[in-house]
Amino acid sequence: MNMEFPTPLIENLPISIGVYYDDDLRNFTYNETVSDGSSWTIELGQNNTRLFDRLFGAMFSRTTRVDDIENGPDDIQAIIQPILEEYAFLTPNELGSRFYAVSIRYRLILYDTAGTELADWPINAYGQSRSGIFNAGRGKTGPLQNATDLAMRDAAAGAIVSLPTQPEILALINGEQINAESNDNQ
């Protein structure tokens, strides 16, 4: 699957953020054999990084890729790490309808520059796509790719709507110190 995501139409938040992608996210592959016996392999690694590069690039005034979560560069305020916790899909046969449905659950984890976890936010997303006469059935990836694309767009939309209202993000915007203790008390 090779997907492209549009640039979000948003004002960026005045925060300098480091972005960390672990190997699980960069190489994410999902395998499943569904009830009709067909086997599916979904490779989302590159699409994950493409999605979050596009999302964070528009959302924050400055982003830097970091390779080590415990040693962030001095010119960033915090580090954010997206994790793909769950990917699932249903075929039209399983769903009893004419649609492929995809659900994705990401988790965005916020760290300080020393790697201490400050906050985390789940992002649940959903996408569905109609199976046509010529693009349904075994080996036909079109509708499933489309449903996955819609689910990933939905995830980005969810992050865009929810992140700017999070107390930790507001604290970063205001240049306030966030510490793990205050996060634990919430």
Place this chain on the structure above:
Amino acid sequence: MLKVMTTNRFLRVTVLCFVVTTLSACVTARIEEARHTATGISKGEAVVILTQRQNVDYQTEDGFLQCLGDELKGGINLRGEREFMDQLFPWFEPSHAPTHADALRVLLARPGVPERITETGVRYLVWVDGTTQTVDGGGNLSCTVGAGGAGCFGFQWWENDSSYEAAIWDLKSVEHVGTISADAVGTSYLPAVIVPIPIIARTKNAACGGLAKQLREFLVADPLD
């Protein structure tokens, strides 16, 4: 001799195909319009047709949207749904799209959104919802294939209901300016004596044509009317 037989067979097949493709059953269509305020569209202003995509049970068929777009093309400047959604990403994604005029006002207050809409040239959003369903049916038809040939015998019928609604939003006045609904019902028949001859009630086409015609009149109406 062989040539004559071939020509006759060709003629028979052609006539049969003509009969099969031109036979259509009766369709009863009802178009209703509710106008809340005056409308009108200027040269350079565009329309985008959007669909509700969150319902797991049904979704307006791509074929219907294609038909609606084709019917509206002449004289009305149409923008593609995906193109519009990409340009305004993520504000028209299914789970975040405005569902009423107040939400549209909030969206239009977001930085960059009015400017981008101006760039697209879109004046009217047309939210289309609805589907075609088979609501009743019956009969029995069986086909057999043997050494001597193949044939079908029997009779089947089914009733289709195509029900669609278009809610029109004006981005200039930021108002829901009206709603048009199209409901077409018809019964299709499939009698078969050796060869099945479908007599199809094209309810979806009727709903599409009626909705497009009414939508065109609605959008281009003289503001002074």
